[in-house]
Amino acid sequence: MENEKSKLGWKLSSIALGSVLMIGAMAVEVIAKDWGKHQVDNRRSGYTYMTDETRAVQDDDFENPGMLWVENGESLWSTAGANGKSCASCHADPDKDMKGVSVSYPRYDKKLGKIITLEQMVNRELVEKMGDKAEKFDSKKMLSLMTFIGTKSRDMPVNVKIDGDANPFFEKGKAFYYERRGQLDMSCANCHEDNPGNMIRANTLSEGQINGFPTYRLKWQKPGSVHRRFKGCNKQVRAKPYKAGSDEYSNLELYVKWRGRGLPGETPAVRN
Amino acid sequence: MQVRKTTLIAGVLAVTSMIGAQSAFSASHMKKYTVEEHAINASLTGKAGDAANGRKVSINRKKGNCLACHVISDIKEQPFHGNIGPSLDGVASRYKEGELRLRMVDSKQFNEDTIMPAFYKVEGLHRLRKQFKGKPVLSAQEVEDVVAYLLTLK
Numbered sequence: 332m333e334n335e336k337s338k339l340g341w342k343l344s345s346i347a348l349g350s351v352l353m354i355g356a357m358a359v360e361v362i363a364k365d366w367g368k369h370q371v372d373n374r375r376s377g378y379t380y381m382t383d384e385t386r387a388v389q390d391d392d393f394e395n396p397g398m399l400w401v402e403n404g405e406s407l408w409s410t411a412g413a414n415g416k417s418c419a420s421c422h423a424d425p426d427k428d429m430k431g432v433s434v435s436y437p438r439y440d441k442k443l444g445k446i447i448t449l450e451q452m453v454n455r456e457l458v459e460k461m462g463d464k465a466e467k468f469d470s471k472k473m474l475s476l477m478t479f480i481g482t483k484s485r486d487m488p489v490n491v492k493i494d495g496d497a498n499p500f501f502e503k504g505k506a507f508y509y510e511r512r513g514q515l516d517m518s519c520a521n522c523h524e525d526n527p528g529n530m531i532r533a534n535t536l537s538e539g540q541i542n543g544f545p546t547y548r549l550k551w552q553k554p555g556s557v558h559r560r561f562k563g564c565n566k567q568v569r570a571k572p573y574k575a576g577s578d579e580y581s582n583l584e585l586y587v588k589w590r591g592r593g594l595p596g597e598t599p600a601v602r603n
Numbered sequence: 604m605q606v607r608k609t610t611l612i613a614g615v616l617a618v619t620s621m622i623g624a625q626s627a628f629s630a631s632h633m634k635k636y637t638v639e640e641h642a643i644n645a646s647l648t649g650k651a652g653d654a655a656n657g658r659k660v661s662i663n664r665k666k667g668n669c670l671a672c673h674v675i676s677d678i679k680e681q682p683f684h685g686n687i688g689p690s691l692d693g694v695a696s697r698y699k700e701g702e703l704r705l706r707m708v709d710s711k712q713f714n715e716d717t718i719m720p721a722f723y724k725v726e727g728l729h730r731l732r733k734q735f736k737g738k739p740v741l742s743a744q745e746v747e748d749v750v751a752y753l754l755t756l757k
Contacts, residue, residue: 335721373747392716482714507754510729511729512729512730513728513731513732513735514720514729514732514735514738514740515720515740516720516721516728516729517718517720521718522718525718526687526718529685529686529687530669530683530684530686530687531672531685531687532664532668532670532671532684532685533681533682533683536687558637565730566732568728569731569732570729570731570732570734571730571731571732
């Protein structure tokens with residue numbers, strides 16, 4: 332009887348052990364999933380949170396609808412502005428001249444004494460060098476130029492400067508990221524630091540990385556800027572959004588870009 | 604054992620009357636409640652909740668939107684339940700009515716760091732869109748209705 336019992340006990344514990352091992356193996360499998368270039372240390376590009384279908388669209392330049400915007404950007408590159416000059420007048424070889432640009436913005440700008448985003452830099456060129464008017468962050472022309480420039484940083488590691496003059500702005504961006512806001516009283520971190528991989532209704536939360544921006548949104552049938560995404564996330568929690576190009580969002584962009592340090596440029600990434 | 608007793612709204616009223624006319628809103632339209640032992644034992648409205656309406660409020664994306672974060676197996680006609688929070692199946696056997704009510708009113712009184720919104724709170728919030736200023740996510744009666752619904756999840 333005694334023997335019987337202990338046998339049974341052993342059996343039970345071996346079943347328990349077996350299932351622990353199984354769960355263990357499953358967990359290892361999840362952790363060990365190899366995301367290749369899309370993961371650096373524990374940081375994963377938004378690409379890795381998408382469905383296989385969406386990833387396939389991003390991976391194939393012939394299917395990726397963002398590439399139409401890139402092509403438009405390419406033709407704008409050599410289109411003359413009001414004063415007869417084009418981007419190409421000063422940057423004749425965009426493959427070389429724009430290499431690594433996207434992944435190194437936003438930056439501290441001495442002239443402004445604050446952070447400048449790549450859109451604002453493009454606007455400076457349009458206005459000061461070409462005599463054109465400034466574009467909105469999500470105008471067709473701006474998104475075309477941004478996606479075109481972005482492709483010149485493909486697979487290059489995100490690498491923004493956060494020391495020296497940039498540092499106080501970086502710290503402000505970081506504070507914004509952890510600050511709760513809106514009627515629903517949530518911070519960026521509540522969703523993108525604490526819950527990546529979890530479902531919020533039908534959406535899988537990602538880490539909110541910006542290495543693929545401007546990203547092409549299938550839902551919108553067009554690309555969207557980083558600041559437009561920030562606005563959308565602010566509105567979701569019923570907070571008053573800031574304006575595209577505001578100092579608040581530029582500082583936040585610097586901080587969020589840094590969170591994705593080392594991730595590859597993926598513009599134009601594709602999102603649902 | 605010491606009973607922790609706080610009359611929250613009274614404090615808020617004192618603050619709003621201090622700022623007086625300058626305050627963007629007054630919390631005087633909010634029902635008063637008393638927190639005892641991590642629970643609000645009395646109905647906010649003095650009336651019983653309507654569980655059937657509570658179920659509707661829990662589904663409605665503009666109201667409770669509980670399915671954004673919780674699985675509720677009772678609501679299987681709705682696809683896509685989130686998994687940010689624990690499943691609410693059987694929640695009535697884990698919590699008393701008063702605890703569920705406090706959790707609905709202000710879940711941060713259980714866990715400061717929680718992502719779960721406070722559904723009946725207007726103070727201490729930051730950068731609200733205009734249309735939400737001074738308004739709780741749910742009305743006092745809707746909170747009661749959801750509590751009544753949660754109590755059916757045994």
